[in-house]
Amino acid sequence: MQLGLIGLGKMGGNMRERIRRAGHTVIGYDRNPDVSDVGGLAELVERLDGPRVVWVMVPAGAATQSVIDELADLLSPGDTVVDGGNSRWTDDEKHAAELGAKGIGFVDAGVSGGVWGLQNGYALMVGGDKEHVERLQPIFEALKPEGPYGYVHAGKVGAGHFSKMVHNGIEYAIMQAYAEGWELLETVESVTDVREVFRSWQEGTVIRSWLLDLAVNTLDEDEHLEKLRGYAEDSGEGRWTVEAAIDHAVPLPAITASLFARFASRQADSPQMKLIAALRNQFGGHAVESSK
């Protein structure tokens, strides 16, 4: 089938390739003319036969909003838009309403796979009405990994991004779990070969996982991670997961601890610990250290 694909960055570019390999026609647009198949959105829409299907794969927030707005003008009733970017699930309902008012369908798709997706397939979590989701089925089939897993129609509009967001929240805490364990093992004297302990865990243990495999890869490159700084960004979904939990009064201690550990890792000096040092000095005469 034909697909319009907007956004050909690290993710979008590889997805175009994987969809094409499956025999579909992809007309891609990107602001970067070196990778774009067309000169603009109008041309992209023009080149697709109706009813059209357009996949949006641009940064969440303003960029996605602006593309949705343009598509609302350019597309026709019966067309369908998929937002496969990292949009917050709360945006999905707005976008569905905006497009729905013009008779255009909307599907949200959380996409996982990163740099391994082109080769192994992308996991897809999809939200939307059954009729819109079904129109996309051949594309979902092309993108997803082989085998019975890697694709779900999770529920109504927003459910795709919500599920992907929770996936990422879980990811934060699993990464934090291995990281805490690794630091503790590296700290004790009796354990002389932490990397090999991690490697051994890849079979027969309760904690074997793909992230563990990656951890072994990374320790094979730099056994004690001496080349790296302990500095971790976060990309939005972890924050949204905690906010969603707060909205629903769900306690999320491990995921939130993982998010806060990242926040702290980015502070050259901790303001809150300054106050604690100052208080300890005030009541106990404990020594403080000067800032540099």
Next chain:
Amino acid sequence: MQLGLIGLGKMGGNMRERIRRAGHTVIGYDRNPDVSDVGGLAELVERLDGPRVVWVMVPAGAATQSVIDELADLLSPGDTVVDGGNSRWTDDEKHAAELGAKGIGFVDAGVSGGVWGLQNGYALMVGGDKEHVERLQPIFEALKPEGPYGYVHAGKVGAGHFSKMVHNGIEYAIMQAYAEGWELLETVESVTDVREVFRSWQEGTVIRSWLLDLAVNTLDEDEHLEKLRGYAEDSGEGRWTVEAAIDHAVPLPAITASLFARFASRQADSPQMKLIAALRNQFGGHAVESSK
């Protein structure tokens, strides 16, 4: 080779079977005469040719100590004892010294595998001197899963149990990660099929793992876990992991949060929340609920 195996419970019994399948001779002892091959430790020791190798697989603490004490009397210089139970790593050095004073070698082995071990093999994390560990190699080979993983000589005496303990600490936080995510997904209205979301994650995602596979199994049996109470025991290693981290000043927020969540799950009513309810009433006139 010949192995004496003390403790033929859920774990030990299956291990005897797996070692025998690999062609070794196992003489097992258990207090339960229905499963025991011999009438007592003295008979077990007598039936082994020297230099003997005896694997202890009994509950950590007093039971293990008492077996170690008996073996110290019964065994001869050049024999080797393996503690494959869930002993705290701090006990290992004591046991190694006690046995070492009589010329008996000591190896500690953390064993993972649970009810799946007989079929898939047991992951083994081993600590001790090279010469003692090497004597056990054929048994380790028999127990471990096929393939390159599932066995590590992690370091000195204690390193095996320490590594297994950290494995379990990591396990706590990974389970907590999925559990938090599952509860959040179950809470929101838009996601209508949480079980299928979990199933879809089994391929192509960052969070695919064996524990995720088990979670899908369990949701297939009871989609919303309506038959279960939210009550989780902990088995010692999670606590020891946090204590080891405190000893070494390593922050362990996600693993500790996971441990505390289990503690809280076992309280019919939370004493600390009573005080908070009382304080809110005192300063703000907020309503309290009576205990039943």
Next chain:
Amino acid sequence: MQLGLIGLGKMGGNMRERIRRAGHTVIGYDRNPDVSDVGGLAELVERLDGPRVVWVMVPAGAATQSVIDELADLLSPGDTVVDGGNSRWTDDEKHAAELGAKGIGFVDAGVSGGVWGLQNGYALMVGGDKEHVERLQPIFEALKPEGPYGYVHAGKVGAGHFSKMVHNGIEYAIMQAYAEGWELLETVESVTDVREVFRSWQEGTVIRSWLLDLAVNTLDEDEHLEKLRGYAEDSGEGRWTVEAAIDHAVPLPAITASLFARFASRQADSPQMKLIAALRNQFGGHAVESSK
């Protein structure tokens, strides 16, 4: 001076009384005619001499928004509105803009004091332009406690509610601190008189505080809090504090832990702990408990 006061509930009613005691004229409006001085907002506005000052003390969200909207129509350029309710700081800027477009000033005031405020005074944290804040000074003086503390012009519009919100976040964690300590003391056998330990802390210790005094009061009424259920509500500001922290990438582990402990206290059974129980059963054959 003259003040219009909208909302005469638990807080507003006492505040009217305290302002009147200071010699000011308060015209109060409440939907409940038994406590209201006027029949409606129009009458309230009519009875005030210009330039008018109107204090809004109604529930945050829709109720406050609706009063602000009405006042925008009824008031005149040069008048000033104070929002003394528990509005989220993000609403303040919207309200200031809405009123500002009509030449009406806006001040936000976080008010602390609860049931003790009438007698001891209310702590006030105020945000807004200097000229608007200064017009309110006599009212702030009437409401605040005697002495040098209890009032601050914290910054721009929103700073009052933001400061009050952070006050509440801190309050959550301080309460949690005492509550955790109390539960731990109640648990150990050697400490036979926990209430007297708390009482003794009221002088000479690092942790003496007003909340500690309240805790002693409450333990004097019910030494082991046997009459209460461990069930704690939260009132919005704790959640907003965590959300603000997430927006600014500030780690807030203790305050967030305190919020989550309240969430958990309200769950009859923990969904996330069900999954953990189920997983432990799957991989280790550990027993589960049935839901009742």
Next chain:
Amino acid sequence: MQLGLIGLGKMGGNMRERIRRAGHTVIGYDRNPDVSDVGGLAELVERLDGPRVVWVMVPAGAATQSVIDELADLLSPGDTVVDGGNSRWTDDEKHAAELGAKGIGFVDAGVSGGVWGLQNGYALMVGGDKEHVERLQPIFEALKPEGPYGYVHAGKVGAGHFSKMVHNGIEYAIMQAYAEGWELLETVESVTDVREVFRSWQEGTVIRSWLLDLAVNTLDEDEHLEKLRGYAEDSGEGRWTVEAAIDHAVPLPAITASLFARFASRQADSPQMKLIAALRNQFGGHAVESSK
């Protein structure tokens, strides 16, 4: 009455002074001859009339153990020893048994007061048998603050140190509460005067406390704490509090978070965050930062 006092450091020296001011005779010993009243423990014991009372005020652990051992030899049946240092409560029972075997009484006293104690008095939490505690009463009266608070006989041997330990655990979380709030306020633009917000909280708020007063003092010296490094030590009792909670399966999320925040503050670079940075790079191609 007469008191032997061993250890005349920051705490002990001021305590000697305060007890003397109350009219008692204190014979102090310290390894530092400049402050010591006697040349050694034997001389100290000799100079006291029986039945003797000796207060030990030296660092917890080996130093305290060594003094207890010496006193067990030097003292006579009917004498009493008080351990007023920061001993772990688990040591108290051992010390009581060791001394009790020779007919010597033992009392453990948790002492709070820091650099303010000489002037304001020391809060005392005491454990032991009634008969031993009563012999000390005049000294406790001399040390404690004026008024009805500041002293408690908390329970059996160990209860004094246990209560003091929990006091310190609570202290950790209260300090963390203010510190988190302070950092958040300093981060947002609208709040232009955080120090004055803190100052205003000293009256009329729910969170007024002595630690808040100290925080204002410290902000008066250095408004944004620019001279300090965010580096906080911990002194043992926080760790023991968490360990005691783990022993008793009491969830302690806020206190533990406070302890971990201190651990993290002392790491120049976070090992666990290195692994997280590495994993993010592996699966998502996210950039990493090099260590310096």
